[in-house]
Amino acid sequence: MLSIHVSKSRTKMNDTLLNVENLNIFFKSDKNPEPIHAVRDLSFSLKQGEMLGVVGESGSGKSITNLALMGILGDSAIIKAQECTFNNKNLLNLSEKEWQKVRGGEISMIFQDPMTALNPFLTVEFQLVETILAHIDCSKKEARERAIDLLSQVGITSPADRLKAYPFELSGGMAQRVMIAMAISTSPKLLIADEPTTALDVTIQKQILMLIKSLQIKNNMSVILVTHDLGVVSEFSERVQVMYAGEIVETAETKKLITYPHHPYTYGLLSSRPGAIETKPKSELPSIPGIVPAFHHRPAGCQFNPRCTNAQNDCLNQTIIIENGLRCLHPMAEK
Amino acid sequence: MKIFFSELYFELKKNRGAMIGVVVIIISVFIALFAPLIAPHNPTEIFADALRLPPVFVQGGRAGYFFGTDDIGRDLLSRLIYGSRISLAVGFSVVIIALISGTFLGVIAGFYGGFTDRIIMRLTDLIMSLPSILFAIVIVAVLGPGITNAIIAVSVVAVPNFIRIIRAQVMVEKNRQYVFAAKLFGASSFRIMFIEILPNCMAPLIVQASLGFSDGILNVAALGFLGLGAQAPMSEWGTMLSDARSFIESSPWMVTLPGICILVTVLSFNLLGDGLRDALDPRLKKQN
Numbered sequence: 047m048l049s050i051h052v053s054k055s056r057t058k059m060n061d062t063l064l065n066v067e068n069l070n071i072f073f074k075s076d077k078n079p080e081p082i083h084a085v086r087d088l089s090f091s092l093k094q095g096e097m098l099g100v101v102g103e104s105g106s107g108k109s110i111t112n113l114a115l116m117g118i119l120g121d122s123a124i125i126k127a128q129e130c131t132f133n134n135k136n137l138l139n140l141s142e143k144e145w146q147k148v149r150g151g152e153i154s155m156i157f158q159d160p161m162t163a164l165n166p167f168l169t170v171e172f173q174l175v176e177t178i179l180a181h182i183d184c185s186k187k188e189a190r191e192r193a194i195d196l197l198s199q200v201g202i203t204s205p206a207d208r209l210k211a212y213p214f215e216l217s218g219g220m221a222q223r224v225m226i227a228m229a230i231s232t233s234p235k236l237l238i239a240d241e242p243t244t245a246l247d248v249t250i251q252k253q254i255l256m257l258i259k260s261l262q263i264k265n266n267m268s269v270i271l272v273t274h275d276l277g278v279v280s281e282f283s284e285r286v287q288v289m290y291a292g293e294i295v296e297t298a299e300t301k302k303l304i305t306y307p308h309h310p311y312t313y314g315l316l317s318s319r320p321g322a323i324e325t326k327p328k329s330e331l332p333s334i335p336g337i338v339p340a341f342h343h344r345p346a347g348c349q350f351n352p353r354c355t356n357a358q359n360d361c362l363n364q365t366i367i368i369e370n371g372l373r374c375l376h377p378m379a380e381k
Numbered sequence: 382m383k384i385f386f387s388e389l390y391f392e393l394k395k396n397r398g399a400m401i402g403v404v405v406i407i408i409s410v411f412i413a414l415f416a417p418l419i420a421p422h423n424p425t426e427i428f429a430d431a432l433r434l435p436p437v438f439v440q441g442g443r444a445g446y447f448f449g450t451d452d453i454g455r456d457l458l459s460r461l462i463y464g465s466r467i468s469l470a471v472g473f474s475v476v477i478i479a480l481i482s483g484t485f486l487g488v489i490a491g492f493y494g495g496f497t498d499r500i501i502m503r504l505t506d507l508i509m510s511l512p513s514i515l516f517a518i519v520i521v522a523v524l525g526p527g528i529t530n531a532i533i534a535v536s537v538v539a540v541p542n543f544i545r546i547i548r549a550q551v552m553v554e555k556n557r558q559y560v561f562a563a564k565l566f567g568a569s570s571f572r573i574m575f576i577e578i579l580p581n582c583m584a585p586l587i588v589q590a591s592l593g594f595s596d597g598i599l600n601v602a603a604l605g606f607l608g609l610g611a612q613a614p615m616s617e618w619g620t621m622l623s624d625a626r627s628f629i630e631s632s633p634w635m636v637t638l639p640g641i642c643i644l645v646t647v648l649s650f651n652l653l654g655d656g657l658r659d660a661l662d663p664r665l666k667k668q669n
Contacts, residue, residue: 154565
């Protein structure tokens with residue numbers, strides 16, 4: 047019985063849900079005649095039921111990519127891609143009406159700060175029921191029952207009472223649970239979690255991530271988990287991609303990447319965690335010097351070369367392509 | 382929503398002026414609603430034996446005509462009581478018309494911005510650049526005098542205030558994360574504008590509505606005074622004022638009493654409006 051179940055989910059796992067080939071995002075700006083190149087040649091794919099961790103510093107293009115996937119980047123953005131298919135649907139030429147069906151229906155998103163993402167003037171019930179009614183054809187009563195069911199699914203006690211609450215009456219963790227309930231209310235195929243636990247404390251963080259993981263497995267839903275925290279990624283996601291300055295620098299299975307980071311940037315990120323590598327007592331923690339270059343000051347050649355410990359002359363002038371999930375000419379030696 | 386109003390009441394209770402305003406408004410609404418029961422006479426009935434009688438408490442007054450009578454012998458008290466009906470109805474309709482159209486245009490201008498915004502805002506600039514009463518006179522002159530046309534004219538003049546206030550508020554609110562979240566959950570623009578954003582813009586709207594009420598009453602009274610509003614024999618305060626102005630020296634009560642009525646009503650709405658503003662604007666709240 048169990049084996050059948052596993053094999054079933056295996057076959058489903060192999061279906062590619064999202065496939066992005068050479069995604070480029072530009073922003074028009076008033077100061078520069080040339081549009082700013084924010085995200086370069088991004089290619090990745092996501093299987094049904096898989097959790098993908100996306101790691102990178104601020105300004106590395108993680109959030110922009112997610113917004114592009116939701117189709118709400120606004121008029122100043124130019125999106126070019128060879129391919130961008132979601133569930134056999136080409137996302138590149140959807141009309142606004144079709145987008146409204148996809149957003150919230152097939153792709154949902156949860157946010158960094160749950161307290162500001164809920165409308166302060168409307169009750170949880172109103173917001174939850176409204177989302178359900180917008181995407182699922184059912185009566186108001188059924189939607190309400192579904193809302194109660196969802197709230198208990200995300201671990202909220204006495205859900206019927208909580209329905210009547212206003213967002214300010216909820217704690218941060220509870221508000222995030224409500225957001226998750228809203229996000230999964232329409233059984234989406236893909237959930238994008240944009241730093242879902244940054245605003246929450248560590249114990250709640252763990253609970254929320256466990257919740258997302260259990261929902262992922264139960265609903266066979268794909269998840270893109272964006273975070274700063276490699277610890278979070280290593281524990282929950284199947285695959286990781288590390289982003290730097292609008293490019294993917296390394297992508298691999300989580301275990302492999304955490305144990306053997308090849309890109310100097312990944313290595314730097316991992317060794318920046320306290321206790322990751324042995325240092326003398328009371329010495330400074332290792333860190334990556336410098337900051338992510340701004341959009342209009344991108345270096346030539348490898349984007350990471352000004353901060354890289356392995357940088358050599360050939361890193362400075364040629365565009366480096368990604369090979370076997372690694373964008374580096376001089377990777378770290380395997381230990 | 383419920384919490385919003387109970388908090389509002391709590392804040393308002395601390396403001397004595399606003400509470401006086403509320404009490405006066407409640408009394409005048411009561412008077413207006415039950416005018417036929419309260420008024421001692423029919424407001425249009427002419428008592429040929431009682432021309433220009435002074436009020437009872439002045440020498441020469443006659444019992445039965447508490448505030449005296451006007452130049453053709455109509456009971457002043459009854460006319461004032463019936464007048465409150467008109468004034469309140471006028472204020473109410475002006476606010477409703479201006480509120481609905483102003484909110485609609487303001488939300489659209491603030492939400493879409495760009496070309497739509499420019500068109501709507503230039504129109505409001507146009508209306509605001511003319512003295513409001515002058516513009517109202519022009520509209521009534523075109524449409525023809527009468528209480529309905531006066532209401533339309535005064536509403537048109539009141540709309541720009543609503544548009545500006547709601548537009549500014551929408552421009553702030555539309556960048557909030559909950560709006561973004563609603564969009565990501567597949568909400569249409571219309572839904573975002575009127576279900577997500579609009580309730581969050583209530584505070585300044587309520588203040589403007591109560592101030593607009595007094596402006597409306599005042600402007601319609603002014604039109605009445607100029608003979609462009611309510612027509613005889615309707616007992617409207619502005620019209621009564623204008624009819625009585627030739628008797629200002631011989632029978633001052635005929636001018637004074639409708640004037641006081643306008644003053645008290647407008648003042649109480651302004652007090653309420655100011656109180657609401659203090660209660661709703663966190664920047665004006667006392668730092669304690």
